[in-house]
Amino acid sequence: MIIETRNLRVSFNGVEILRDISIAFDSGVHIVLGRNGAGKTTFLRALANLVRFDGDVLVGGRSVKKMGRREIAMLIGYCWQNPYYGFVEATVEDEIRAITRILGVSGDWRIVELLVPREYMGRDPSTLSGGEAKRVSMASILVADQPIWLLDEPFTYLDRDGVEAVVNLIDYGRRKGKTIIVTLHEIFYANLIKPDTYAIIDGGTIKFFDRWSSLSDEELAKAGLVPRGVICDTLCGPRGLGVQS
Amino acid sequence: MILSVVQEVLGYRVKAPRIVFSKWFSIAKIALFILSIAVPVVAPTAVSLGLVASLVILLAVLGLRRSAVYTVFTAAILYLIMFSTAFLLHGDLERITRLTLLASSSLSTIILIASTTKPSMLRRWPTLYLFSIVFANTLKEVVDIATVYRARGSGGLRYVLQVVVASMAMSIARTSTLVDSLKARGIEVTE
Numbered sequence: 031m032i033i034e035t036r037n038l039r040v041s042f043n044g045v046e047i048l049r050d051i052s053i054a055f056d057s058g059v060h061i062v063l064g065r066n067g068a069g070k071t072t073f074l075r076a077l078a079n080l081v082r083f084d085g086d087v088l089v090g091g092r093s094v095k096k097m098g099r100r101e102i103a104m105l106i107g108y109c110w111q112n113p114y115y116g117f118v119e120a121t122v123e124d125e126i127r128a129i130t131r132i133l134g135v136s137g138d139w140r141i142v143e144l145l146v147p148r149e150y151m152g153r154d155p156s157t158l159s160g161g162e163a164k165r166v167s168m169a170s171i172l173v174a175d176q177p178i179w180l181l182d183e184p185f186t187y188l189d190r191d192g193v194e195a196v197v198n199l200i201d202y203g204r205r206k207g208k209t210i211i212v213t214l215h216e217i218f219y220a221n222l223i224k225p226d227t228y229a230i231i232d233g234g235t236i237k238f239f240d241r242w243s244s245l246s247d248e249e250l251a252k253a254g255l256v257p258r259g260v261i262c263d264t265l266c267g268p269r270g271l272g273v274q275s
Numbered sequence: 276m277i278l279s280v281v282q283e284v285l286g287y288r289v290k291a292p293r294i295v296f297s298k299w300f301s302i303a304k305i306a307l308f309i310l311s312i313a314v315p316v317v318a319p320t321a322v323s324l325g326l327v328a329s330l331v332i333l334l335a336v337l338g339l340r341r342s343a344v345y346t347v348f349t350a351a352i353l354y355l356i357m358f359s360t361a362f363l364l365h366g367d368l369e370r371i372t373r374l375t376l377l378a379s380s381s382l383s384t385i386i387l388i389a390s391t392t393k394p395s396m397l398r399r400w401p402t403l404y405l406f407s408i409v410f411a412n413t414l415k416e417v418v419d420i421a422t423v424y425r426a427r428g429s430g431g432l433r434y435v436l437q438v439v440v441a442s443m444a445m446s447i448a449r450t451s452t453l454v455d456s457l458k459a460r461g462i463e464v465t466e
């Protein structure tokens with residue numbers, strides 16, 4: 031399903047955070063890069079109609095402004111950045127079931143299996159560790175099996191197993207034909223999820239939007255992001271881990 | 276002490292037996308709440324005292340021991356303060372007794388309701404749902420904030436004030452993110 035913006039503008043207290051963004055994402059995996067404060071979270075929140083914006087956001091050709099909250103939640107799975115700020119229930123199981131009850135859908139429990147180990151179910155979500163919380167928080171939205179996923183920094187807090195779980199989740203979503211938009215503030219994880227396209231937000235607009243294979247270090251550096259060469263130099267090169275001269 | 280009671284109440288909702296979340300129990304809770312206000316106002320002291328005692332025992336039986344102790348403890352302190360003031364000023368001693376009984380009977384039913392109501396039970400009423408969620412999330416963080424101020428060596432009235440101010444600011448900030456999380460799940464809440 032296609033999600034697109036037309037002249038999207040968002041401002042907070044008179045300060046323009048996003049200006050005039052027109053972009054479209056079809057099914058596949060897309061990453062949105064940008065330095066801290068560039069407006070990545072704001073962009074995703076606008077797509078899900080969670081902030082006031084000018085212009086329009088169309089999902090499958092229809093404006094989100096004309097849809098009810100329920101309808102949007104059936105189409106768009108928005109997973110926020112800080113997992114702790116969104117827990118609403120007393121146990122993990124209730125947390126995950128909440129959206130299925132609210133929307134009256136049975137959900138895709140394979141998604142929950144990919145993210146949340148069984149033994150979390152009886153726990154209080156607010157007592158989970160960072161990585162555990164991130165997994166539960168994403169499962170609590172994506173279980174509803176929406177065609178569009180908005181994942182805000184899905185790798186934060188995660189250890190190796192957690193990263194692997196999210197990579198598998200994104201793979202699973204891709205195979206199901208979902209449109210997946212992932213925000214990242216560095217490209218380290220992007221290589222793992224093999225995105226189809228990348229976009230860079232800088233100065234309130236989309237500076238680059240192209241196929242992943244054509245991303246250049248120069249573009250990254252210009253947008254205040256760590257270029258690939260630097261990551262490789264420090265990790266693999268002579269100045270790499272533990273080989274300090 | 277109050278913080279450990281808060282922790283007990285919030286923790287109880289996770290490990291409580293299924294029965295306390297049943298429909299009948301909810302009806303009983305509402306009935307108890309009404310009784311806990313009506314009885315101390317109209318009934319003779321002995322009856323009200325009986326009610327308070329049974330409520331405290333109920334809390335203890337359910338496994339909310341700290342809350343039971345806390346109810347008795349605050350009632351005793353409250354009574355002592357009010358009684359001595361009224362005694363010195365030749366005030367109405369019976370009214371003081373009634374007030375104390377009213378305070379402790381409603382405190383114990385509020386604790387009972389808070390510890391046996393899951394947010395999911397309030398989902399049909401978005402505003403109430405949001406309120407209970409903000410309330411629980413704020414309380415959980417108040418415990419953390421209090422620990423931070425303690426660790427910084429704050430104490431006394433200053434400590435209480437700092438914690439109260441920080442908690443209020445936080446609950447306002449939290450509300451907007453929780454509203455997002457409810458909307459993402461398809462519940463419209465007007466801010």
Ligand SMILES: Nc1ncnc2c1ncn2[C@@H]1O[C@H](COP(=O)(O)OP(=O)(O)OP(=O)(O)O)[C@@H](O)[C@H]1O
Nearest residue numbers: 042043047064065066067068069070071072073215
């Ligand atoms: N509700 C709000 N009110 C006022 N300003 C806001 C609000 N939300 C975001 N901003 C501001 O908008 C800008 C973009 O914020 P946003 O959270 O979208 O950035 P981001 O790219 O997601 O950053 P990060 O990588 O740190 O997550 C920031 O300067 C932020 O302070």
Ligand SMILES: [Mg+2]
Nearest residue numbers: 070071072111
């Ligand atoms: Mg962000």
